[in-house]
Amino acid sequence: MALAKRIIPCLDCDKGRVVKGVQFVDIRDAGDPVEVSKRYCDAGADEITFLDITASHEDRKTTVDTVRAIAGQVFIPLTVGGGIRTLEDIRIMLNAGADKVSINTAAVNNPEFVREAAERYGSQCIVVAVDAKRVSAEDEPLRWEIFTHGGRNPTGIEAIDWVKRMVSYGAGEILLTSMDRDGTKIGFDLELNKTVSTAVNVPIIASGGVGELDHLADGVLKGEADAVLAASIFHFGEYTIREAKEHMAAQGIEVRLD
Amino acid sequence: MNNVAVIDYGMGNLHSVAKALEHVGTQLQPKTGEATEVVVTADPAIIAAADRVIFPGVGAIRDCMAEINRLNVGEIVADAMKAKPVLAICVGMQALMNHSEENGGVDCLGFLQGRVKYFGDDLRGELGERLKVPHMGWNSVKQQAQHPLWRGVPDNSRFYFVHSYYVEMADVSKVAGLSAYGKEIVATVADSNIFATQFHPEKSQNAGLTLLRNFLQWDGGSG
Numbered sequence: 392m393a394l395a396k397r398i399i400p401c402l403d404c405d406k407g408r409v410v411k412g413v414q415f416v417d418i419r420d421a422g423d424p425v426e427v428s429k430r431y432c433d434a435g436a437d438e439i440t441f442l443d444i445t446a447s448h449e450d451r452k453t454t455v456d457t458v459r460a461i462a463g464q465v466f467i468p469l470t471v472g473g474g475i476r477t478l479e480d481i482r483i484m485l486n487a488g489a490d491k492v493s494i495n496t497a498a499v500n501n502p503e504f505v506r507e508a509a510e511r512y513g514s515q516c517i518v519v520a521v522d523a524k525r526v527s528a529e530d531e532p533l534r535w536e537i538f539t540h541g542g543r544n545p546t547g548i549e550a551i552d553w554v555k556r557m558v559s560y561g562a563g564e565i566l567l568t569s570m571d572r573d574g575t576k577i578g579f580d581l582e583l584n585k586t587v588s589t590a591v592n593v594p595i596i597a598s599g600g601v602g603e604l605d606h607l608a609d610g611v612l613k614g615e616a617d618a619v620l621a622a623s624i625f626h627f628g629e630y631t632i633r634e635a636k637e638h639m640a641a642q643g644i645e646v647r648l649d
Numbered sequence: 650m651n652n653v654a655v656i657d658y659g660m661g662n663l664h665s666v667a668k669a670l671e672h673v674g675t676q677l678q679p680k681t682g683e684a685t686e687v688v689v690t691a692d693p694a695i696i697a698a699a700d701r702v703i704f705p706g707v708g709a710i711r712d713c714m715a716e717i718n719r720l721n722v723g724e725i726v727a728d729a730m731k732a733k734p735v736l737a738i739c740v741g742m743q744a745l746m747n748h749s750e751e752n753g754g755v756d757c758l759g760f761l762q763g764r765v766k767y768f769g770d771d772l773r774g775e776l777g778e779r780l781k782v783p784h785m786g787w788n789s790v791k792q793q794a795q796h797p798l799w800r801g802v803p804d805n806s807r808f809y810f811v812h813s814y815y816v817e818m819a820d821v822s823k824v825a826g827l828s829a830y831g832k833e834i835v836a837t838v839a840d841s842n843i844f845a846t847q848f849h850p851e852k853s854q855n856a857g858l859t860l861l862r863n864f865l866q867w868d869g870g871s872g
Binding site: 393394395396397432437462463464466467468485486487488489490512513514515516563564592593594617618647649 | 662664665668669672707708709770774775780781782783784785786787788803806807809810811812829830851852853854856857858
């Protein structure tokens with residue numbers, strides 16, 4: 392047996408409730424994050440990712456309380472993202488029981504923040520979330536750029552160089568979301584994943600676009616992802632974590648089934 | 650009262666391990682009739698008075714050892730090792746060894762004879778596939794010896810690992826569990842009343858919680 396590929400359900404949370412937007416717009420309510428996390432943990436999820444999509448300062452206390460409640464009942468790794476901007480934000484989340492924090496916009500605004508965070512808390516708890524969008528034309532070599540604010544704000548930063556830079560600054564893991572695919576249910580951007588995964592030596596979590604179980608398997612087999620993240624296919628009961636793992640195992644992927 | 654001290658020397662997130670211990674302590678109480686109290690502390694008196702001790706650690710070894718030396722944690726751990734069950738986790742286990750090659754080479758506590766080595770930048774699996782470093786995720790652990798902490802944990806259970814350096818023990822008879830990531834790696838060490846894990850039991854769901862529950866009931870013996 393070898394290291395298992397991880398399946399990570401993602402909880403997008405707004406004011407203490409799990410929601411999932413289709414391309415960040417159409418919001419449907421999917422439940423209480425503590426109950427949802429516990430259900431996924433019992434069902435065999437390998438980690439939980441909690442993304443605070445409101446990230447407004449007034450609601451910060453709700454988020455911290457929710458993270459604390461999840462961490463008291465869920466004994467698998469918990470990553471918290473959304474609005475992580477300072478070392479103090481990281482400290483608060485780790486103290487609330489998060490194992491890792493995911494940094495996105497703050498890394499773009501101030502790349503040195505990632506270096507400081509990794510030096511202070513260790514690379515093992517610093518995930519850099521990268522939202523990438525294809526910017527190359529049909530007949531050009533593939534090229535992706537970094538976007539912030541749910542894909543609305545272009546930065547002009549080339550994605551592969553950016554990921555390499557983030558890893559050299561101490562990012563221990565990359566959460567890679569295709570902004571072209573997020574919410575579409577047509578599968579991961581496999582070229583993006585494979586390109587990033589071969590460019591760096593830290594684990595890559597593929598995200599954005601999962602609509603069926605084959606997409607998860609493709610993320611590993613073709614996209615060379617170390618972990619696959621999905622939200623809506625699990626939240627709305629289309630598939631269970633167990634079904635996803637059995638489907639992947641049937642395709643020869645090492646997963647944790649015990 | 651079953652008092653557990655989690656040694657806090659400023660390195661990383663100790664809330665996960667404290668919460669997991671409280672959780673299994675609550676589960677045990679109806680059976681044993683004894684409550685578990687978990688304290689995260691650097692106070693030598695509290696640690697000396699505890700029934701059992703957790704020696705955790707995350708991050709880079711140089712920073713860990715600097716804090717261990719500054720706060721005299723080595724002496725606290727040495728005292729605990731003389732008298733009560735001790736569970737060392739992750740970098741806590743590595744800190745017990747003689748030496749780590751992380752950060753250009755750092756001398757560690759030397760309470761166990763072993764060296765801590767880097768996985769390497771071109772780590773390959775059995776089929777020649779590239780393996781990333783850190784070794785992050787769920788890997789299976791082959792039990793090497795019977796031990797009270799393995800009670801109720803199926804052999805080859807998966808545990809959650811996250812590390813870039815691994816332990817090589819001088820005395821392989823002290824290796825209680827092995828895992829594999831490009832090479833055979835020490836997953837757990839058992840030496841009289843000390844048990845050490847490279848993985849994080851507090852993040853390893855059922856298998857990890859069973860191990861922690863066993864630790865709360867362990868008398869430090871081998872039977």
